[in-house]
Amino acid sequence: MDTETLQRLLHQIELKDGSTAAHTWRVVHYTRMMAERLSVPQDLLQRVTHAAALHDLGKLDVPDSILKKPGPLTPSEFETIKLHPIRGHEWLLSLGEQDPIVLNFVRHHHERVDGTGYPDGLRGGDIPLGARYFAVVDSFDAMTSKRPYRPSAGRELAPQAIEQLQAGIGSRYCRDCVEAFIDLYRSGQLDWVMEHYNDGACIGAFLGVASLPTGKDGQPRDAA
Numbered sequence: 001m002d003t004e005t006l007q008r009l010l011h012q013i014e015l016k017d018g019s020t021a022a023h024t025w026r027v028v029h030y031t032r033m034m035a036e037r038l039s040v041p042q043d044l045l046q047r048v049t050h051a052a053a054l055h056d057l058g059k060l061d062v063p064d065s066i067l068k069k070p071g072p073l074t075p076s077e078f079e080t081i082k083l084h085p086i087r088g089h090e091w092l093l094s095l096g097e098q099d100p101i102v103l104n105f106v107r108h109h110h111e112r113v114d115g116t117g118y119p120d121g122l123r124g125g126d127i128p129l130g131a132r133y134f135a136v137v138d139s140f141d142a143m144t145s146k147r148p149y150r151p152s153a154g155r156e157l158a159p160q161a162i163e164q165l166q167a168g169i170g171s172r173y174c175r176d177c178v179e180a181f182i183d184l185y186r187s188g189q190l191d192w193v194m195e196h197y198n199d200g201a202c203i204g205a206f207l208g209v210a211s212l213p214t215g216k217d218g219q220p221r222d223a224a
């Protein structure tokens with residue numbers, strides 16, 4: 001996928017739902033830091049970063065009445081939400097995306113290692129590695145970001161979120177992925193994302209982030 005198409009899609013995600021856009025922005029950085037920590041080759045790093053940026057592309061097809069619903073979802077509404085990995089995969093195919101790393105990442109980012117995830121109920125090592133790592137990143141962000149019912153966010157919620165990740169080893173998450181993420185958290189590299197971009201202020205700011213180089217401290221090289 002060319003950069004212009006990627007940025008157009010990211011802009012559509014921003015327009016669809018601001019909170020989804022902010023979430024996307026944060027998880028792109030977490031994913032990139034995780035991949036860099038694992039010393040993945042530059043080419044793969046770029047592909048995984050693009051996949052992370054597009055992971056919730058399928059939410060473009062979720063009605064606003066469900067996506068922005070302030071209260072709890074009904075079972076039927078949740079079933080609609082659960083279609084978004086398939087919709088995202090279909091979007092990418094229709095746009096001519098052929099990279100299996102990107103396609104599989106988007107389709108399988110809600111699988112669980114015990115096979116109870118969606119959309120395909122894959123288990124353990126059958127789940128693509130990028131998607132297994134991303135499940136940890138995605139959950140951590142959900143547990144440390146602002147919600148209508150939870151005004152606090154960021155570092156103060158992180159210890160509890162880390163406990164939840166550890167509790168989910170073997171059911172939701174693979175052990176290696178959780179332990180790698182915890183190492184990253186303990187190094188302090190995640191702090192700037194949690195602290196400075198955990199609100200609506202970053203909307204409009206993450207275009208181009210998929211190719212943003214980061215320094216050793218995890219912060220953008222061109223950041224003040």
Ligand SMILES: [Fe+2]
Pocket residue numbers: 055056084109110
């Ligand atoms: Fe998702």
